[in-house]
Amino acid sequence: xxxxxxxxxxxxxxxxxxxxxxxxxxxxxxxxxxxxxxxxxxxxxxxxxxxxxxxxxxxxxxxxxxxxxxxxxxxxxxxxxxxxxxxxxxxxxxxxxxxxxxxxxxxxxxxxxxxxxxxxxxxxxxxxxxxxxxxxxxxxxxxxxxxxxxxxxxxxxxxxxxxxxxxxxxxxxxxxxxxxxxxxxxxxxxxxxxxxxxxxxxxxxxxxxxxxxxxxxxxxxxxxxxxxxxxxxxxxxxxxxxxxxxxxxxxxxxxxxxxxxxxxxxxxxxxxxxxxxxxxxxxxxxxxxxxxxxxxxxxxxxxxxxxxxxxxxxxxxxxxxxxxxxxxxxxxxxxxxxxxxxxxxxxxxxxxxxxxxxxxxxxxxxx
Amino acid sequence: xxxxxxxxxxxxxxxxxxxxxxxxxxxxxxxxxxxxxxxxxxxxxxxxxxxxxxxxxxxxxxxxxxxxxxxxxxxxxxxxxxxxxxxxxxxxxxxxxxxxxxxxxxxxxxxxxxxxxxxxxxxxxxxxxxxxxxxxxxxxxxxxxxxxxxxxxxxxxxxxxxxxxxxxxxxxxxxxxxxxxxxxxxxxxxxxxxxxxxxxxxxxxxxxxxxxxxxxxxxxxxxxxxxxxxxxxxxxxxxxxxxxxxxxxxxxxxxxxxxxxxxxxxxxxxxxxxxxxxxxxxxxxxxxxxxxxxxxxxxxxxxxxxxxxxxxxxxxxxxxxxxxxxxxxxxxxxxxxxxxxxxxxxxxxxxxxxxxxxxxxxxxxxx
Numbered sequence: 001x002x003x004x005x006x007x008x009x010x011x012x013x014x015x016x017x018x019x020x021x022x023x024x025x026x027x028x029x030x031x032x033x034x035x036x037x038x039x040x041x042x043x044x045x046x047x048x049x050x051x052x053x054x055x056x057x058x059x060x061x062x063x064x065x066x067x068x069x070x071x072x073x074x075x076x077x078x079x080x081x082x083x084x085x086x087x088x089x090x091x092x093x094x095x096x097x098x099x100x101x102x103x104x105x106x107x108x109x110x111x112x113x114x115x116x117x118x119x120x121x122x123x124x125x126x127x128x129x130x131x132x133x134x135x136x137x138x139x140x141x142x143x144x145x146x147x148x149x150x151x152x153x154x155x156x157x158x159x160x161x162x163x164x165x166x167x168x169x170x171x172x173x174x175x176x177x178x179x180x181x182x183x184x185x186x187x188x189x190x191x192x193x194x195x196x197x198x199x200x201x202x203x204x205x206x207x208x209x210x211x212x213x214x215x216x217x218x219x220x221x222x223x224x225x226x227x228x229x230x231x232x233x234x235x236x237x238x239x240x241x242x243x244x245x246x247x248x249x250x251x252x253x254x255x256x257x258x259x260x261x262x263x264x265x266x267x268x269x270x271x272x273x274x275x276x277x278x279x280x281x282x283x284x285x286x287x288x289x290x291x292x293x294x295x296x297x298x299x300x301x302x303x304x305x306x307x308x309x310x311x312x313x314x315x316x317x318x319x320x321x322x323x324x325x326x327x328x329x330x331x332x333x334x335x336x337x338x339x340x341x342x343x344x345x346x347x348x349x350x351x352x353x354x355x356x357x358x359x360x361x362x363x364x365x366x367x
Numbered sequence: 368x369x370x371x372x373x374x375x376x377x378x379x380x381x382x383x384x385x386x387x388x389x390x391x392x393x394x395x396x397x398x399x400x401x402x403x404x405x406x407x408x409x410x411x412x413x414x415x416x417x418x419x420x421x422x423x424x425x426x427x428x429x430x431x432x433x434x435x436x437x438x439x440x441x442x443x444x445x446x447x448x449x450x451x452x453x454x455x456x457x458x459x460x461x462x463x464x465x466x467x468x469x470x471x472x473x474x475x476x477x478x479x480x481x482x483x484x485x486x487x488x489x490x491x492x493x494x495x496x497x498x499x500x501x502x503x504x505x506x507x508x509x510x511x512x513x514x515x516x517x518x519x520x521x522x523x524x525x526x527x528x529x530x531x532x533x534x535x536x537x538x539x540x541x542x543x544x545x546x547x548x549x550x551x552x553x554x555x556x557x558x559x560x561x562x563x564x565x566x567x568x569x570x571x572x573x574x575x576x577x578x579x580x581x582x583x584x585x586x587x588x589x590x591x592x593x594x595x596x597x598x599x600x601x602x603x604x605x606x607x608x609x610x611x612x613x614x615x616x617x618x619x620x621x622x623x624x625x626x627x628x629x630x631x632x633x634x635x636x637x638x639x640x641x642x643x644x645x646x647x648x649x650x651x652x653x654x655x656x657x658x659x660x661x662x663x664x665x666x667x668x669x670x671x672x673x674x675x676x677x678x679x680x681x682x683x684x685x686x687x688x689x690x691x692x693x694x695x696x697x698x699x700x701x702x703x704x705x706x707x708x709x710x711x712x713x714x715x716x717x718x719x720x721x722x723x724x725x726x727x728x729x730x731x732x733x734x
Binding site for chain 1: 371373375377378379380381386387389390391392393394395396398427428429430431432435462463466467468557559565566567586587588589590592606607608609610611612613616682688
């Protein structure tokens with residue numbers, strides 16, 4: 001028997017009432033009872049997305065499936081698109097586009113740096129005729145925050161025909177995002193991070209300009225077809241059997257978010273980020289990201305520390321899950337999450353586990 | 368407060384221990400703990416699929432997404448395929464194939480009739496060069512059982528290059544299915560019917576002949592790409608964050624199935640089907656399907672009975688979910704499921720609710 005603490009940037013720990021909601025008896029998905037739960041969930045998602053103008057869709061899938069749905073619903077063979085990549089999840093958009101036979105323009109930032117609006121402006125001038133530009137709100141792999149407002153403004157000014165598509169899987173309900181006020185055409189997210197749900201649900205806020213494109217887009221799609229998802233909304237249904245228990249949990253988590261207030265959720269996440277960074281400064285660990293988001297703190301490990309062995313040891317001995325680096329950052333950084341139901345006490349437990357292992361060799365100071 | 372009874376053919380009711388497993392704290396999906404749970408689930412799925420030769424894959428999606436994954440992973444633009452359709456789910460295969468730009472040959476049976484091997488043989492002779500033939504094990508819309516063994520044999524004899532692809536979403540773990548012994552190349556299913564899990568997980572048993580095709584198939588796919596699912600199996604992982612709570616529930620449900628023994632599960636489902644049909648004969652309701660499966664009993668409603676109003680009334684007044692007819696059968700039949708955790712007492716409650724409403728007008732006799 002072990003008590004686990006999750007400090008990973010998704011899945012994040014679940015509030016007890018969310019777990020309890022998921023253990024309730026299964027509702028059939030074509031009933032008034034489920035319809036009410038589903039409608040409530042989508043209404044609260046509009047609140048979290050900060051949109052009145054967009055339609056919110058839901059699909060049983062991981063965040064990656066939701067990213068793919070944006071590609072398949074918005075583009076046609078031969079369409080030009082641009083990805084402004086700031087880490088592994090920007091690269092994922094590139095891979096998805098290529099798997100559909102498209103050849104996106106890629107603007108890459110050094111990992112740890114946010115998307116540079118000036119660099120984007122040059123790329124928009126050099127590549128006319130773009131149908132869509134893809135961004136991450138925050139990139140989970142690097143802990144970077146992208147300033148979506150000036151990025152979206154650059155697209156609107158220089159290529160008004162291009163849609164602004166944002167992957168906010170790790171940032172939504174953790175970091176300020178304003179779908180309507182910032183002019184974002186499509187915003188995508190998943191249930192298992194700031195939204196405090198269990199993994200398995202994807203959501204998309206799809207604006208009017210995007211819907212016009214969906215009607216004419218020619219890439220193949222069936223399960224991910226936004227047209228059938230929208231059509232089913234009239235009956236408060238999904239086109240195919242949804243993950244009923246996950247919806248029950250998500251509805252409960254959204255009730256908690258609504259009660260706290262989304263601005264307070266952002267402020268809490270930001271406070272935990274500040275708390276973690278104050279601890280890191282005390283023990284002498286440096287931030288990896290030059291332009292850090294509040295969703296997580298990515299810390300560089302001192303030379304000679306094997307990050308993979310460190311986090312495996314902490315999980316085995318203490319039951320605390322801390323994330324390591326992905327791809328080129330494997331073993332070189334650790335990532336401590338602040339979104340969702342993670343508490344200051346959880347962070348303290350993580351800090352203690354790290355200090356216990358790194359202070360004796362002098363790799364860090366004691367706080 | 369209302370106590371619900373689910374007599375619908377998916378989602379089916381969950382055993383209490385499955386609900387409890389889903390309410391356990393979230394495990395991170397890149398840990399040894401989750402890896403063990405995932406590996407156990409796939410191992411037991413091999414037992415349920417009756418295969419040693421196939422690789423079992425899992426994806427967070429509904430059954431329809433799993434059906435689409437078979438199309439996208441096995442075929443290339445211009446490929447010829449055949450669908451032997453026996454209801455709404457055969458028609459769905461046709462729609463998926465068409466959404467990918469393919470033009471399948473369609474062999475259709477009258478709803479309620481099983482796929483006729485002789486009809487299939489003629490179609491196989493008339494349409495050389497097929498790459499795949501798609502079947503349903505049981506079609507949930509009509510309650511029909513297809514005799515997969517002779518159907519698969521016909522494909523092997525007449526078109527040995529064609530893959531046999533079976534949608535067993537509603538039939539698996541309810542009705543005998545032998546992946547290896549019957550020579551089925553691909554068998555697809557979902558978590559929410561005979562498997563007694565919550566909806567949201569899809570599984571596929573993919574045999575060696577199918578894998579060769581997957582490597583050369585050219586239809587676009589990313590989230591549904593079986594190659595990345597197979598690659599991740601080496602690390603006991605999924606390519607993207609899986610629905611962790613649903614896997615925990617599914618593992619528990621598979622433990623129950625394993626303890627009962629799959630032959631006993633089939634026998635129990637069949638007993639409940641017989642029990643329901645004996646009741647139907649007593650009250651004078653006729654079976655809709657000429658070739659009925661054990662997964663559910665579809666019953667024709669007497670002239671003048673509005674089936675939609677009937678089942679809505681029963682749900683509202685008694686908390687019992689009974690399924691109606693789909694598409695052309697809307698309002699004309701009711702479907703009472705027998706798969707998964709449905710009990711004889713649940714059926715008795717459903718029978719009482721039906722008799723109470725239909726006997727006074729003489730639409731049925733009292734049992």
